[in-house]
Amino acid sequence: MNPDRPTSMSSEQAATLERLAQVRAGCARAALESGRTPEQVSLICVSKTFDAGAIRPVLEAGHRVFGENRVQEAYGKWPQLREEYSDVALHLIGPLQSNKARDAVALFDVIHTLDRPSLAAALAKEIERAGRAPTLLIQVNTGEEPQKGGVAPRDADRFIQLCREEFGLAPSGLMCIPPASDAPSPHFALLSMIAQRNGLGLLSMGMSSDYEQAIMLGATHVRVGSAIFGTR
C-alpha cells in the first residue's frame, strides 16, 4: 500500500475524473466523425504544473499517456510514478535545450519539439549512445510567431530531409501550437498538408479549446491539459 495514496478521493480529484471522461468522449466522437476509431487518436493528458497527487487518480482510472513541457519538472514526479505504473508513456511537448537531450532521451517516449539542426544533432548523438530512440515529432511554427519554437512552414520540408539524411533520424510526424488569436483550423490543415507531402503519419495538434477540431482535421495526438486537470 502506498502511504501517499489518499484513501478517499477529494472533490477536486473527482472533478478531474469527470472532466477526463468528458474529454475522452469528445475525442471518441470526433474520431468517429472523421472516419476513424477512437483508438486511432491518442489523448495526451498534459500534467505540467500538477503534482503526483493530482495525477494519480488519472492513472488509477487507467489512463497511461501524459505530457510534460519541462524536462526538469518531469524528472521531479515521473520516475517515482513509473515505479507504480510501469506502462506510462511520457511525451515531451515543451521546448528542449540541446544540453538536456540526454535527460530527455532517457525519460520520454515521444519528443514533440524537434525544431533545429543543433537539437537534431544532440538527439542523434544521445539516441546512439543510449540505444534508446524516442518517437520524434518536428514542431512547425505555423503562425510564424517569433516567441514560439518550431521551424517555419517554408523550411519544414528541408528540415525533415536534413533530419533524415544528415542526422539519420526518422521523424514520425509533426506538431504545432497555433497562435492564440487565430482560428486554429487553417493551422491544423497546413500541418496536415506538410506531413502528407513528407510521408509523415503522426499529427500532434489540438489542445483544451480545440482538440475536437484538430481530430476532425486528422490529429493522431491531442494535448489536453486544463480541460482535464483544471486551470493552472
Ligand SMILES: *Cc1c(COP(=O)(O)O)cnc(C)c1O
Ligand atoms: C500546456 C500545453 C498544452 C495543453 O494546454 P491546455 O490548453 O491546458 O490544454 C498543449 N500543448 C503544449 C505544447 C503545452 O505547452
